[in-house]
Amino acid sequence: MPMHIETLSLISAVQSLALAILLWAGTQGGSGSARTSLKMRAGALAVESAAWGMLAAQAWLHPAQLLLGGNALNLVAQGMSAVALRMLLRESLRWRTVLAIGVVGWLGVAWFGVIDTDYRLRVLWGSAAIMADIGLRMQALLRGGLRRSSRARRALLVMCSASALLLVWRNGQLWFDFNPPADIIQPDTVNYIYVLLSGMQPMFLSIGFLLLYSETLRSELHQLARVDSLTGVKNRLALIETATQLLSHAHRVGRPLGVLMIDADHFKSINDRFGHGGGDKVLLALVGSIRGTLRAGNAIGRIGGEEFVVLAPDTGLEQAMVLAERIRRTIESTPLLVEGHLLQLTVSIGAAAAEPGAQEDVMNLLQRADAALYAAKHAGRNRVMAADPALAGRRLLA
The missing domain is CATH 3.30.70.270 (Reverse transcriptase/Diguanylate cyclase domain)
Incomplete structure (x- = not known):
């Protein structure tokens, strides 16, 4: 059965939106930074869903709209996800760093997509920005050492590593393939595999995020059960x-x-x-x-x-x-x-x-x-x- 980039993108858009709604619903009745981080992760999924939606609707969009708008949404979603995870782990949020990564990444994509057109350099530049966001996530997950990491942290580390490897694979295919695709919307095996695997990432990363969220709530409840509510000392x-x-x-x-x-x-x-x-x-x-x-x-x-x-x-x-x-x-x-x-x-x-x-x-x-x-x-x-x-x-x- 032939695959279509538009179909795969539409499936990813619907999946990301459904996950965003479920995560947002899960924030009702909660409180504190953990709840805020879950809201932000849900917002990132909604933005990611919009990016996939643009790719699915590429037939009705001008190429420049798809290029500039789709990449902007994707970089925003990646940055929000990094901040959400760092917030959940109670690490410094690095808002300025995330903003700088997003702006520099988008400007590079725009330059190599509109002014000095080069698809491989455009993908490389955008991938470098996403890799930087993945690095911020992994830095927070590795705080305290891998041996002391919980199961949820290790699961998210594996998923972040898989995301990084996918980017490395895609760029490797573009630079070393004798006949690389000229754009993401071009029917090509590399594009099919990349879109398919990229579309699966939100689900797995969200599962890992929810595991870590649940782990954090259990830890907070454990601490609350051991603190005197009036004085703040041990009970x-x-x-x-x-x-x-x-x-x-x-x-x-x-x-x-x-x-x-x-x-x-x-x-x-x-x-x-x-x-x-x-x-x-x-x-x-x-x-x-x-x-x-x-x-x-x-x-x-x-x-x-x-x-x-x-x-x-x-x-x-x-x-x-x-x-x-x-x-x-x-x-x-x-x-x-x-x-x-x-x-x-x-x-x-x-x-x-x-x-x-x-x-x-x-x-x-x-x-x-x-x-x-x-x-x-x-x-x-x-x-x-x-x-x-x-x-x-x-x-x-x-």
Whole structure:
């Protein structure tokens, strides 16, 4: 059965438009940069569909319209696809680079298509622009290394590589064939294969994009399930997971792990006086003060109400108590302005540490820190107490 460029192009146009509609429908109800990237990918498919539509309708168009308009739409679609993928991967979008690639690519195609006509150079110039957009996609996909890439990233890398190889094959055929076609619309085996394979790319690339989109959403949901919605620190689930990892590492390398259990003193009276809105502001300020005293590698989480936990790797009990006292003094010396009233907040802190060689689990370590916190509150609040019996009752002074 004979093939026709117009028929193949029409099939590709319909397919791209259908994919664009499906992807756009998939953005309804979503939010954030992932949703925006999916919208942009859908827009790129719609633009690509218009480019294929022009090729399908070439009998009704002036050659210059097909050349300049079709290539402009194709380059715009390629650029949008590169930006959409980089947005989904949360990489810098490179808008200026993409715009420069599109403009330079189109000007070269226009020059070799209208002014100094040379079909092979025109194809080579346009292919170089598309290759540059593919390079931007692959750069983002390869960030972090191939070994750490997810399945969706690797699938998209394969598809982008296939797109690049198709361009190399087409240009090779044009430059090394003794009788190359004079234009894309000329009936020729090279043109048939190129149009057929190019028309299949939107479907496969969109499948890969959707796989990566789904993977990104799962990752975001995983993170949201582990972040305290008010303070932005780790919630109880994430804190236990992090503590388990840090404790396992501490056991493995023979280093201590310090744990601080922190509780705001008389917090109920703050809620009673200022309401839960005022209490929330106090908790946010409290988290800010604690974070300001921590070093890189320390972790903070909220385990409920006004109670927080700090995990300090490579920190023994003595060092943990020094850190706890620094936190206590910082909070005590930082008056808070709540609804026009200055508020003096204090905290009680229980300190514990998993020392090298002591094989204890996370829950036992947290329970010891909690017992020390209870002792601090029982002893009068606004103080640091240690879980270690040798330091029981000791309070570090300024």
